[in-house]
Amino acid sequence: MEWEKEITNKIQNANSLTELEELRLSIFGKKGKLTSEFSNLKNLNDNDKKDKARLLNEMKTNLENLIFDTKNKLKTLELEQKIQSEAIDVSLFKNNFSPSYGHPINLIFDKIIDYFIGASFAIKYGPLVENDFYNFEALNLPKFHPARDMQDTFYFNDSMLLRTHTSPVQIRTMEQGKLPIRIISPGAVFRRDYDMTHSPMFHQIEGLVVDENPKINFANLKYILEDFLTYIFGDIKIRFRSSYFPFTEPSAEVDISCIFCKGSGCRVCSHTGWLEVLGCGVVNNNVFNAVGLKNVSGYAFGMGVERFAMLLYGVNDLRSFFETDLRLLEQF
Ligand code: DAH
Numbered sequence: 001m002e003w004e005k006e007i008t009n010k011i012q013n014a015n016s017l018t019e020l021e022e023l024r025l026s027i028f029g030k031k032g033k034l035t036s037e038f039s040n041l042k043n044l045n046d047n048d049k050k051d052k053a054r055l056l057n058e059m060k061t062n063l064e065n066l067i068f069d070t071k072n073k074l075k076t077l078e079l080e081q082k083i084q085s086e087a088i089d090v091s092l093f094k095n096n097f098s099p100s101y102g103h104p105i106n107l108i109f110d111k112i113i114d115y116f117i118g119a120s121f122a123i124k125y126g127p128l129v130e131n132d133f134y135n136f137e138a139l140n141l142p143k144f145h146p147a148r149d150m151q152d153t154f155y156f157n158d159s160m161l162l163r164t165h166t167s168p169v170q171i172r173t174m175e176q177g178k179l180p181i182r183i184i185s186p187g188a189v190f191r192r193d194y195d196m197t198h199s200p201m202f203h204q205i206e207g208l209v210v211d212e213n214p215k216i217n218f219a220n221l222k223y224i225l226e227d228f229l230t231y232i233f234g235d236i237k238i239r240f241r242s243s244y245f246p247f248t249e250p251s252a253e254v255d256i257s258c259i260f261c262k263g264s265g266c267r268v269c270s271h272t273g274w275l276e277v278l279g280c281g282v283v284n285n286n287v288f289n290a291v292g293l294k295n296v297s298g299y300a301f302g303m304g305v306e307r308f309a310m311l312l313y314g315v316n317d318l319r320s321f322f323e324t325d326l327r328l329l330e331q332f
Contacts, residue, residue, distance in 0.1 A: 003033065004059055011066050017074050024067050034060060104332050105203060105321055108309045109186055112205055115231050116184045119224060121207065124183045126169035128190070132159045134168035138290035140246040147246045152192035154200075162190035166206035167247060170283075170300060173208065174291040180211040181298070186305070196317050203305035210283065210298030218250065218282055221299035225280060229256055232308065237263065239274065248281020248300055259311060275311065278303035 007027060014020040027034050037056055041049050101107070113123065126134075132143075141148055151164040169185035185206040194200060209216055209224075226238050237257035245251040255276050258269035265271040280301035288296055306318045313332075315321070320328055 001055075001059070004063075007033070007063070008066060011063070011070050014070060014074065017071065017078065020067065020070055020074060027063055034063070101332060103321075103329065104309050104313055104315070105305055107332060108305050108312065109203070109205075111232065112228075112303075112305070112308070113184065113186060115228050116205075116207070119228075121182050121184045124169050124173055124185045125187060126163070126166070126172050126185060128163055128188060129156070130161060130163040130168050132161065134171045135161060135163050135165075138171040138287065139167050140284050140286040140290070145246065147244075154190050154192060164191050165189050165302060166204040167300070167302060169206055170208045170247070170287070171291060174210060174288070174293055177291075177293065179296065180209070180215075182209050183207070194319070196319070197307075197310075199306070199319050199322060201322070202318070205303055205305060207280075207301040208283075208298060209300075210293070210296050213295045213297050216282075216297045216299055218299065221280055221282065221301065225254055225278070225301060229254070229277065232312070233259055240280075241276075243279065243281075245279055245281055247284050247287050249284045251279070251281035254278045254280060254301075277307065277311075 007023065011020065011023055014023060026032055029035065034056065037052075041053055041056070044052060102110075117123075135153075136145075136148060137143070153164050154162040156162075166185045166187055166189060169183075169187075173181055173183055173185075185208075187203065188201055189204050190201050191198070192200065209220070222240060229236065229238055233256055236259060239255050240252040241255060243251045243253040253276055255274040257263040258266060258273050258275050260266050260268045261273065263273040265273050269275050278301055280299065283298040283300050288294070288298075306321060309315065309321065310318060315328075
């Protein structure tokens with residue numbers, strides 16, 4: 001039959017499942033070609049009817065099989081097309097990668113830690129969520145002590161907080177009571193602060209050396225910090241300026257001669273010729289009392305890692321370290 005050839009051709013050339021379904025309906029649907037041929041059978045005489053019915057059934061089987069096969073073929077084809085169009089080319093950005101050797105903060109951490117490992121300090125870590133005792137009380141900062149205002153604290157409740165400095169690690173280490181102690185403690189700290197030189201999360205490195213009396217004194221502290229600062233900043237002048245910290249007595253802040261103007265005065269050093277880089281002192285006896293250590297002496301120091309990174313890399317907005325901007329990070 002001419003019609004059968006024609007429709008067979010159309011089915012074989014169908015481009016989509018929708019097109020195939022339209023063809024199927026044009027054959028087998030209510031108003032389909034074969035459906036009406038079958039219903040026309042009743043108008044024929046018995047003999048013709050038999051022959052025609054056999055022919056129609058044969059055609060039906062053939063077309064059904066063809067449609068079934070074509071459907072499978074088209075399904076596979078459509079799936080393949082879908083997979084191809086949704087494929088992710090993992091090699092796409094390959095040529096855009098620029099090598100980086102680490103986050104600037106980590107690079108400075110490594111440099112500082114390297115020095116202290118060389119000077120026989122061990123590394124100690126402490127929890128970021130602290131309680132009032134370790135962060136304040138034991139560090140000679142009792143409740144309502146005015147110096148608590150020096151640090152804007154994130155509190156969870158009356159006693160739990162995000163540590164405002166790495167000094168609680170001093171307490172946790174001394175609490176264990178093993179002497180001598182010679183540690184540094186690197187890590188994140190948190191304060192309610194946000195501007196060019198402050199971010200709510202930043203990093204410090206704490207140092208603590210404790211031994212039985214009368215071994216440790218301010219001269220030891222001065223020696224190690226001068227050596228350390230020269231290692232980090234090179235040829236600079238260093239001065240110890242009398243200061244106040246509740247956990248040390250006497251206390252000092254340490255300045256280096258400005259590395260940008262060599263001490264003649266510029267914008268970075270506020271025309272003073274000096275840059276403040278860390279705090280330190282001889283451990284206050286009240287701190288030893290809080291952890292039950294007797295007849296010992298020691299020194300402590302603390303520094304901000306971002307401050308070092310800003311100076312060493314000439315970055316003037318501290319917040320940019322944490323903005324994950326590739327234009328900055330790729331330079332390291
Ligand atoms: N904890 C101080 C701060 O966050 C830094 C500091 C100063 C630590 C003097 C010390 C120290 O151990 O002796 O501002």
